[in-house]
Amino acid sequence: MPRAGSPLRGPPSDHGKRSYVREMFTAIAPRYDLLNHALSLNMDWLWRRSAVRKLGWEAAPQGAYLDLCAGTLDLAAELARRPGFGGSVVGADFVVPMLQHGRRKASSVYPVAADALSLPFANGSFDGCTVAFGIRNLADVNAGLTEMARVLKPGGRLVVLEFSIPLTWPLRPLYLFYFYFRTILPVIGRTVSKHMTAYSYLPDSVERFPDNEGFAALMQEGGFTHVGVERLTSGVASLYWGEVGDHR
Template sequence: MPSEDPATPQAGVARQRQVQRLFSEIAPRYDLLNHVLSLNVDRAWRRRAVDLLRWEHARGGRYLDACAGTFDLALELCGRAGFAGRVVAADFAQPMLREGSGKLRSTPVTPVCGDSLHLPFPADTFDGATVGFGVRNLADLPAGLSELRRVLRPGARLVVLEFTTPPNPLVRWSYLFYFHRILPVAGRVISGHPWAYTYLPESVKEFPGPAELEGLFREVGFGETGHRLLTFGIAALHWGVK
């Protein structure tokens, strides 16, 4: 991904456009790449994210999956036995929504094309929200977390699933080798996209670690925050309550 000084608003807008373009271009191969490159572990991670959402407290409630992509996280929630609510799945890359739309037949998922930094919903709308591998892409992370908090009802939970860097040196070395040497090549071959899978490891490297991200949750006003590492710390779940 071409780089600019990240401190300027123009750079923020340019980054947003590049992210939108990237996901629009890889949309047809996104699901395949996701499962192949994560060796299918991503499914288990999404299950763990939904386990933490506390949707059982409002089974008929209204939920948001932001940066929803091709809906795997939204579908994980509404596939749970006893779930009787609705899920609004928002993403700003229309081709990702189109690509996933075939999975939505007879589900309570409503796709919405929208930017997570300016969600098209009034305050206090949702009984819970999830974001899977999305917040790392936001041009302004605190603003994005704040916006997600705005649309939650008081007492509702946000659960964020994101990649991180493993703390154990040996695991970290193997992970970084895979992430920087194997994944960009495999990603380029399967997706046909020249830089999408170079962007992924770069964006993870720049992203705050789990403790720092939990701190950001608190800074924007979330309470009862926490985080948990998944699969040796390759990914992490974060949560907070409005």
């Protein structure tokens, strides 16, 4: 049985969502990596690599970078381990057990416990920012984007990697995708993680998230220019990027 207040269906209140997301990632942290790689059929590695490529860190290889909603630090470590990268990567997340499970992935990644909606960093602190599979979980996406724009230097780039719905496939693969996403994934996720709702929340939250055009528009409203979108693996995931103008 889902716990009272767990948002299996329908958007929870901002406060409800924030505490649900914290509780859920705290509970699934020990099994997060295993399930992440298995349920994405290991495609999550390729998607994170694409996100790092899109960041354009080569323009400032000694720079300071922020990976927000960093979880177990896979994307932060992917950036820190790029040949030629000599900068620093802060991996920020508000669930400490997630950060703890990733702490051995790269020595040059600095985990920081922080809420994406109220970051403990000065304006213009970072040359670039990434968010992988995290923005969908924010209680207030607009506030999160505004906060990311604030901590980026003028001209700094934000890259967001997020699940999306594959719209362009023919009917049969689309059906198979939904069958996997709605039926198989929640059952495996529930069995392995022992969390009753986390892997039903996943497809629910992906379906509630704006489509490519909608999220690109939110990025522009949040202060980003040169916004672009690329669909990965026929649109199972999407990459978004944009740059910050002079916001002060």
